[in-house]
Amino acid sequence: MDLVGILEQGLIASLVAMGVFISFRVIDLPDLTPDGSYVLGGAVTVAFMYAGLPWILCMILGGLMAGFFGIVTALIHNKLKVNSLLASILVMTMLYSINIRAMNGPNVSVPKEITAQQEAQYTERTKLDDILGMSTSKENQSNLQVNETKKTLSPFRENSGYNSTILIATVVSIAALLTIIFLRTELGIALRGYGGNKAGIKNLGMNPEIMSIIGLFLGNFFAGLSGSLFSMYGGFSDVNMGQGIVVTSLAAVILGEIIFGRLNLFYNMLCPIIGAVVYQFLLALAMRYGYTIGFQSSDMKLITALFIIIVIGLRRVEFKKWLSLKTSE
Amino acid sequence: MKKVLTTLVIVSLFTFTFGVKIGITQIVEHPALNKIYQGIIDYVEDSGVDFEYEHQSAQNSFQNAITIANKFKTDVDIIVAIATPSAQAAATEIKDKPVVFSAVTDPISAGLIPKFGKNPGNVVGISDMVPVETHLNLIRTIFPDAKNLAILYNTGESNSVFLADQTKKFGLQLGFNVIEITGTNANELVTSLNAQANRIDVAYLSTDNLVASSAEILDQVFEKNKIPVVAGDIDIARKTSVLGFGFDYYQVGIETGKIVLDLINGKKPYEIESRIVGADVLTFYINLDRARNLNVNIPQQFLEIADEIVDTQ
Numbered sequence: 001m002d003l004v005g006i007l008e009q010g011l012i013a014s015l016v017a018m019g020v021f022i023s024f025r026v027i028d029l030p031d032l033t034p035d036g037s038y039v040l041g042g043a044v045t046v047a048f049m050y051a052g053l054p055w056i057l058c059m060i061l062g063g064l065m066a067g068f069f070g071i072v073t074a075l076i077h078n079k080l081k082v083n084s085l086l087a088s089i090l091v092m093t094m095l096y097s098i099n100i101r102a103m104n105g106p107n108v109s110v111p112k113e114i115t116a117q118q119e120a121q122y123t124e125r126t127k128l129d130d131i132l133g134m135s136t137s138k139e140n141q142s143n144l145q146v147n148e149t150k151k152t153l154s155p156f157r158e159n160s161g162y163n164s165t166i167l168i169a170t171v172v173s174i175a176a177l178l179t180i181i182f183l184r185t186e187l188g189i190a191l192r193g194y195g196g197n198k199a200g201i202k203n204l205g206m207n208p209e210i211m212s213i214i215g216l217f218l219g220n221f222f223a224g225l226s227g228s229l230f231s232m233y234g235g236f237s238d239v240n241m242g243q244g245i246v247v248t249s250l251a252a253v254i255l256g257e258i259i260f261g262r263l264n265l266f267y268n269m270l271c272p273i274i275g276a277v278v279y280q281f282l283l284a285l286a287m288r289y290g291y292t293i294g295f296q297s298s299d300m301k302l303i304t305a306l307f308i309i310i311v312i313g314l315r316r317v318e319f320k321k322w323l324s325l326k327t328s329e
Numbered sequence: 330m331k332k333v334l335t336t337l338v339i340v341s342l343f344t345f346t347f348g349v350k351i352g353i354t355q356i357v358e359h360p361a362l363n364k365i366y367q368g369i370i371d372y373v374e375d376s377g378v379d380f381e382y383e384h385q386s387a388q389n390s391f392q393n394a395i396t397i398a399n400k401f402k403t404d405v406d407i408i409v410a411i412a413t414p415s416a417q418a419a420a421t422e423i424k425d426k427p428v429v430f431s432a433v434t435d436p437i438s439a440g441l442i443p444k445f446g447k448n449p450g451n452v453v454g455i456s457d458m459v460p461v462e463t464h465l466n467l468i469r470t471i472f473p474d475a476k477n478l479a480i481l482y483n484t485g486e487s488n489s490v491f492l493a494d495q496t497k498k499f500g501l502q503l504g505f506n507v508i509e510i511t512g513t514n515a516n517e518l519v520t521s522l523n524a525q526a527n528r529i530d531v532a533y534l535s536t537d538n539l540v541a542s543s544a545e546i547l548d549q550v551f552e553k554n555k556i557p558v559v560a561g562d563i564d565i566a567r568k569t570s571v572l573g574f575g576f577d578y579y580q581v582g583i584e585t586g587k588i589v590l591d592l593i594n595g596k597k598p599y600e601i602e603s604r605i606v607g608a609d610v611l612t613f614y615i616n617l618d619r620a621r622n623l624n625v626n627i628p629q630q631f632l633e634i635a636d637e638i639v640d641t642q
Binding site: 002005006009013096100105106107109110112119120121122123124125126127128129131132134158230233234235236238239240241243244245248280283284287288291301 | 383385388389390391392393394395396397399400402403404413414417418420421422424434435436437438439440445456458459460461462463466467470484485486487490491513574605607608611613630631634
């Protein structure tokens with residue numbers, strides 16, 4: 001068990017969980033955009049790293065681009081009067097293509113300190129080549145190109161001078177603190193009010209559409225930030241890496257709520273963070289000990305889903321009763 | 330609940346280790362990838378060395394791929410990573426133990442190794458690159474008048490995108506007009522194929538997971554439209570094609586197993602060459618039934634070197 005690794009991954013995941021927390025809990029608009037905007041955050045980050053921008057800027061740009069698509073979701077939801085869930089599914093679908101455009105392919109690796117690269121080519125002669133009269137010049141062509149040195153390297157690589165755990169923790173704490181401060185401002189209170197009562201905000205002379213735009217921007221900004229960190233941490237960005245991210249983040253948020261209950265704003269903001277870390281830890285436990293009790297790797301999805309159901313169920317009193325009855329027999 | 334937990338703890342205490350421990354991480358459960366895993370295990374077991382292994386699938390979740398890599402970092406001695414994302418996760422997370430990748434078509438642009446052959450560092454493996462140029466020359470020879478060549482692949486699969494680029498490059502040289510038929514799921518792929526079927530002279534299928542999974546339904550469309558197919562993957566060829574020239578993924582597993590065995594026997598990753606699956610494991614498949622149906626003439630010299638001929642008449 002690499003506890004540090006689990007903590008790091010949990011903290012990275014906690015950013016999406018914070019985003020999901022804002023859209024599902026604070027403004028109460030179910031939003032699936034993060035399935036796409038998480039990838040966009042990673043894609044934009046890696047693209048700008050190749051352009052040689054400093055990684056902090058790459059990360060923020062990734063977050064902002066992701067947040068922008070949160071605004072798109074909000075606009076579709078407001079202007080076309082469609083359910084936010086449908087609006088977000090549409091944007092998520094759009095993002096699949098956009099992400100491939102951004103990365104110029106389905107998968108891109110973070111710049112590395114490699115000075116020479118050759119193109120991968122099939123160089124062996126096969127038994128068909130003679131019949132087909134193909135030239136015999138299938139030798140290993142090592143057309144080594146020296147890469148430009150202006151690209152940015154990941155802060156998570158070894159000997160980068162950063163401690164990865166502290167780095168991730170810093171980003172998460174800054175994000176959480178700023179969010180807490182923001183939610184205490186007048187605008188933040190209005191945002192929470194919008195979540196409580198969508199129409200009521202009008203009576204205070206505020207525009208509810210603005211509220212949904214701000215909320216979904218924030219939610220996806222955090223998703224993008226998380227995707228950005230993940231791609232730098234994992235060394236690559238892939239168009240499929242956002243699949244099901246909202247579902248697992250929601251599970252993490254709910255898990256955090258079980259641990260903390262709903263007390264006040266400060267503790268509520270801790271729910272997604274602690275929840276994501278605990279969730280990651282439980283997942284690692286299941287992977288570690290699942291086999292000893294006869295699971296196979298394809299059962300993991302089943303375990304994950306059952307686990308989420310149990311976690312959600314734990315919030316219900318009758319479920320707890322039923323559970324206690326079952327165990328006492 | 331408590332009982333379950335205590336048994337868990339007790340059971341885990343009694344798992345003792347022996348020999349070398351291999352951790353196999355795989356991005357998703359898929360026939361071709363499972364064959365690789367099977368090939369690796371069979372090869373290492375047959376060699377008689379003392380080892381144990383653990384197999385983990387990330388169920389297509391990239392976060393899980395990293396979690397698995399993190400777990401293997403502390404738990405196993407040799408890491409085998411099947412398919413690009415799993416390999417990228419393992420290579421990023423693990424720096425002090427050998428990482429063997431398999432079924433990564435282009436390990437160079439995936440950032441795993443700077444070049445084929447021996448490389449410094451802890452990453453070594455097998456690429457499942459197919460001889461695209463040979464395939465296209467084969468198509469040109471058998472179908473001299475063909476103009477429109479269709480390639481089918483999943484736009485979300487990096488291996489396939491790389492092979493598609495290769496196909497376009499070599500296809501241009503041989504005077505083909507390459508039509509790309511793409512989708513991100515079986516439904517989109519078939520729709521796209523139906524939409525363009527009447528323009529296609531010949532179709533070329535390569536090692537794409539989506540094409541492999543939807544081979545049966547694609548075959549129906551090809552048959553209905555009288556489109557001859559040439560495949561660069563033997564499993565796909567058996568289901569759809571007139572001609573096939575490629576490797577069985579079980580063989581890729583065997584080749585990967587050879588590297589794993591070298592590592593178990595004390596070799597270092599930087600002493601082993603990263604390479605493409607060898608030409609000697611490529612199987613040449615000819616289906617004469619389909620050839621007759623489509624009026625395709627296959628010269629005698631090809632029949633002489635075929636490894637597998639389907640002919641029910």
